[in-house]
Amino acid sequence: MIKLGQYNLLKVVKKVNFGLYLDGDQHGEILLPAKYADKSTAPGDEIEVFVYLDSDDRIIATTLKPKACVGECAYLKVVQTNRVGAFLDWGLPKDLLVPFSEQQKPLQKGYSYAVYIYLDEASQRIAASSRLENYLSSDGGAFKAKQVVELMIYAKSDLGFKAIVNGTHLGQLYENEVFRKLHYGERLPGYIRQIRADGRIDLSLYRAAHLARGQLADEILAHLKANDGVSRLTDKSPPQAIYDTFGISKAVYKKALGLLYKNRQIKIEKDKLTLL
DSSP states (O other): OOOTTEEEEEEEEEEETTEEEEEOGGGOEEEEEGGGSOTTOOTTOEEEEEEEEOTTSOEEEESSOOSOOTTOEEEEEEEEEOSSEEEEEOSSSSOEEEEGGGOSSOOOTTOEEEEEEEEOTTTOOEEEESOGGGTSBOOGGGOOTTOEEEEEEEEEOSSEEEEEETTTEEEEEEGGGOOSOOOTTOEEEEEEEEEOTTSOEEEESSOOHHHHHHHHHHHHHHHHHHTTTEESOOTTSOHHHHHHHHSSOHHHHHHHHHHHHHTTOEEEOSSOEEEO
């Protein structure tokens, strides 16, 4: 069964001078224009294509890769607005519509926004919404504290930053626990800090300190051994450099260094660490 707004593996039915016709099952034959087709492809071959509606609302295939599929979130730029809504660049010739009714606030040309891509069942048109709470869950019942997750930063809140969790849920990062600059649309690993009594998800960019102390000490030793016993990441290094290497805050890193120093496993100097 063909899935609009998704990648599909389809069989070539026939080859014509303007492209390939693919077996679209319930949708009949679907055209893959010649400019997207490999000249060596022949009838009977199977190829992976993305299937969507063109500007005339006809089902069409392409080998171009959109920035996201139906059921996914993406951070996309508005390239045009009109009386119908806002149109986003999602990497295909036909821009992606965000209807006015699906805009959390009016989207402006030239700005980028986090959106969820959906298939309108009535019209079979692919569209997007910035009303993420209508499509993503805030109930963290499926997660556990300390679980590793994939985050996408999408908004600022009074408490800190809002993030999309694993592309399916919404969660909260707290300002006083963020030790690096974050950007809207940025994707990065994170952790489930806790599931609150109301079911909402609190997030962290850093592993829990009691976990990090022991594990991090071992990682620092491994890092030193892999670099001939010397590291330039000291207790004076920028928080971003520490996070990029170990995924933890500078405060946790300093505690791990203190443990290693106390155990006489490392020597701490102004500009380097040395393995003893």
